[in-house]
Amino acid sequence: MIQRDSSRTGTGSSRLAPRVGRSSLRRRWQLPVASPDPAAPAIELRNVSKRYPGLPPVTALDRVSVRIDRGEMVAVVGQSGSGKSTMLHVMGTLDQPTSGSVLIEGIDTSALGDDHLAAIRGRRVGFVFQRFFLLAGVPILDNVANGLLYTGASRPQRREAARSVLERVGLGARMQHRPNALSGGETQRVAIARALVHEPAFILADEPTGNLDSASSAGIMDLFGSLHAEGRTIVVVTHNEQIAAALPRQLQILDGRLEQDIRTGAA
Ligand SMILES: Nc1ncnc2c1ncn2[C@@H]1O[C@H](COP(=O)(O)OP(=O)(O)OP(=O)(O)O)[C@@H](O)[C@H]1O
Ligand SMILES: [Mg+2]
Numbered sequence: 001m002i003q004r005d006s007s008r009t010g011t012g013s014s015r016l017a018p019r020v021g022r023s024s025l026r027r028r029w030q031l032p033v034a035s036p037d038p039a040a041p042a043i044e045l046r047n048v049s050k051r052y053p054g055l056p057p058v059t060a061l062d063r064v065s066v067r068i069d070r071g072e073m074v075a076v077v078g079q080s081g082s083g084k085s086t087m088l089h090v091m092g093t094l095d096q097p098t099s100g101s102v103l104i105e106g107i108d109t110s111a112l113g114d115d116h117l118a119a120i121r122g123r124r125v126g127f128v129f130q131r132f133f134l135l136a137g138v139p140i141l142d143n144v145a146n147g148l149l150y151t152g153a154s155r156p157q158r159r160e161a162a163r164s165v166l167e168r169v170g171l172g173a174r175m176q177h178r179p180n181a182l183s184g185g186e187t188q189r190v191a192i193a194r195a196l197v198h199e200p201a202f203i204l205a206d207e208p209t210g211n212l213d214s215a216s217s218a219g220i221m222d223l224f225g226s227l228h229a230e231g232r233t234i235v236v237v238t239h240n241e242q243i244a245a246a247l248p249r250q251l252q253i254l255d256g257r258l259e260q261d262i263r264t265g266a267a
Helices: 022-029 084-091 114-124 140-151 155-168 184-196 214-229 241-245
Strands: 043-052 058-068 073-077 099-104 125-128 202-206 233-237 249-254 257-263
Touching (some): 058 084, 058 257, 073 084, 084 233, 202 214
Parallel strands (some): 073 249
16 A cells, blocks of 8 residues: 555656556666766756646746756745645656756756656656655565665665665664654655665755654754765755755745745855
8 A cells, every 4th residue: 555645746646656567667767868968957947837727727837947056955945835846846857847848967858758757767866755655564674675676676785775775864773664653754764765765866855854843854954964965966845944044045936936046155
């Protein structure tokens, strides 16, 4: 059973859980991807809009242009419903814009098919979702190791990588726990471990400290700080003003528009 919130996810669920077999996924993972341009920004949105049809239709993103350089750490802030999750999903190619382009390391993703997008996500992007996607009856060690199922790594290799990343997030003593036997902060750290297990260059985190006390939030932000210090590009959606103010850059979203792009001067 998948432990997930059944409310709307803000993205096409078919992309989150493609109904294809394991060998086909492995082939996708191993597809050659056009070489990234080393001089290009990590992520660039060019005039991106996302409209959801319906009565009434919703413009979740409205002509957003932004570039995020490699190694940056950026907060995304804005009211509930302003388009933050949508922007993160579009940046990570989980969702496609209605118009405009998304470039990942200089590669225009609108020109790529689903298989190539899956390969980019699989190799380059680590998502920490606003709602967790953990298998309820499965020890967290395997929940994390399963993130490497399609890489061709053997089971012992997958488990070793999972062990190491769970230790890094401070869950070395909880590896055999099921997700329902963890606290909220621990569950959040499993979600982060799962996002990190394939050593992604970009980490896109949607409210990784939502519903956590301040000590747990600080622990998680310290972890992101050390990942940033390793040179990874990190985008964090947060409602927490203190967290946002402590990051070097803040994107403020209002009604789907990029209202302000602030360099805070924080380290
Ligand atoms: N699949 C969808 N179909 C229709 N409308 C959607 C869909 N997903 C999101 N929306 C709408 O798009 C807008 C932006 O949603 P989004 O999830 O990006 O907001 P958010 O800023 O992340 O909010 P929160 O802080 O509550 O997580 C909202 O008005 C939402 O209702
Ligand atoms: Mg959201």
